[in-house]
Each structure stands twice: as C-alpha cells, then as structure tokens.
Amino acid sequence: MNCEKIRPLIELYDILGESERDSVDRHVQSCTACKAVMQSAHAFRSQVISTRSVSVSLPHAAQFTGDVMASIQPAPRSGFSFWFAIRWSATVASMVLIGLLAFEWMDAPAAQIHTPVAGGIVLSRTTFAASLQQRTPHTMTDCADPLQRRLDPVCIRQHFHNLK
C-alpha cells in the first residue's frame, strides 16, 4: 500500500482490524514520513486519552437533584382552574341528580301508590296520577287556555282521560 492509502488508516489505527494494522505496521517500518505522522497521531491520542480519568465533579449535587425534581413536578392549579373545576363538578352532580329523579319518575312500579302529602314532592308517575284523581275539580279551570292546559292538574287529567 502507498502512503495515500495508509494515512487515513494511521488516524484510525485503534479501530482497525488485524490485517489492516499489519499493513500499517509494515508500511511504517519502511516509510519515515508516515512514521512521523503515526507518532504525531499517537501523541495526540495519548493526550486525549489522558483526559478520560479526569473527574469533573458536579457542584452542589443536592441542589441539582432538587432543581431536576422541581422541573418535573406538575404545575400547581391556579385559582381560576380550581373554581372552574368546582363549577364543572357541581354541574355534573346536578345533572346526575336530575337523571335519578327522572328515572324514578318513569320506572316507579304501578303497585307503589302513595297518598301524596300536601306540599310534598311527587316522585312517581303513579303517585302523581293518584293525586290528580283525589283532587276536586277547579271551578275556574279553563282548559282552552294554553297555559292552564299545560299546568292545571284538572286539564292534564282530562288530557290523559281523552288519550285513553
């Protein structure tokens, strides 16, 4: 091999295979220019290798750990997002309660008829229907009026009766 081909191999001597190293060794023995290059490369590599053992100690290691841990902690909730979360929680809770009441209204068994207490909350359709039957008809009822037709129990009862 000539000098041109050997020079790059000299630079990479430490990672060469056995056959390539033999070629370099043989060439360097007979070529003073390449020998000088090899000595220079070897001197430089020795310098660099000598720095491997230098320990660069981390100053204030405990503080460093603390800084890293502070960086990975999730940010605390701001006041706005806290109240936002409370508002949403209240909304969801209300909707769940309304859902439960509606479920009770629709699915109450027919046998479960209670006498409604005056001023009490009517929770089932059957109880509500029974309460309508027990009521005396209102003298002022005018079921032609759209508002009364929707809200007055007598009109509602008439409506159910007509449906049957």
Add this chain to the structure above:
Amino acid sequence: MPPDRESELIRRAVAGDTRAFRELVETHQQFAYAVAFRFTGHRDDAKDVAQEAFVKLWKNLNRYRDTVKLSTWLYTIIMNQAFDHLKSSHRRASNRMEEVQDKTILSDGVEHERLELLETISRLSTTLTPKQQSVFVLRDMEGLEPDEVSVITGQDATQIKSNLYYARQAMREKLERHYQEAKTIRT
C-alpha cells in the same frame, strides 16, 4: 447500581413515582454532568444540559426499552441536548476559540493541567460538526467501543470511521494551533 434495582426504579418511575425517579437522578447525575461537560466544555452549560436531559428522560421514560442500558440511552439524550444547547446559545462558533485562549492565559501555572487540557479539548471540539464531535467525544474522550458509539449516534461503521478520521485530523490541528497562539500571546 444493580441492574435489577435500576429496572425496578425505572418501572416505578414510569408509573409516576417521583421518588424512584429521584433515586435514578441521584445515581446518574454525576455521570450525566461529566458527559455534558465533555460535549460543552463549560461547567454552567454542562449543568444546564444535564438538567434538561433528566427532564427529557422523565418525559420519555415510558419509551425506554431495557434492550439498551439506561446509561447508553442517557448518552443519546445528553448528546442531543448538548447539540441543541450549543445551537440555541450560538456557542458552536469560532469565537469559542477566543474563550479557550483566555482561559489558558488566566490559568497558566495552575496545577490542574489535565483538567485544563480536558476543558481545552472539549471547547475546541464544539467547533466540529455535530456528527464529528459526537464520535470524537464518545470514542476518544469517553473511550466507548465503536459498536456503542453506533447505537448512541445512529451512525453506521463507515460513517463512524469517516467522521472520526476528519474529527481527529481537525482536532490535532486545532490543538497545535491553539498552543502556538497561546505561546505567542504569552511571549
């Protein structure tokens, strides 16, 4: 740290256990700082890079597979973080050479010669291209085998040889020039 213990800590940290992660940081922070220093040549930069690397490690820990060692994975993170840091702070420039010269003059006569040499070589290496610097630091300064360098940098054997060849040539010239200039300034 025994590999089993490390695996357990990683598993716990992936599940969100910050105490387990803290233990991992405490175990590897010295190593991370030393590697970051070799890539940046500056103590403050090395600290920043190591810190950012651990934050990145925490964010990506669920992607870790134990087919590679944690230290190998950390090498990759630190290396990429160092390149980002050098790029963002515009430090990968020839003006770093001036800093090296100043440092040499100021610390002339101080006994930490090898530490100075390490600082000088590290800072000079930041003027190489990232690919050249990565193979030079990992192979020559850290003493890793070419296979490990390949895993960390993602370069194949041919690329490693090529980049190492140009890096060594450039570094030798830079170091010689640096000493000559320092000698001229002193006289």
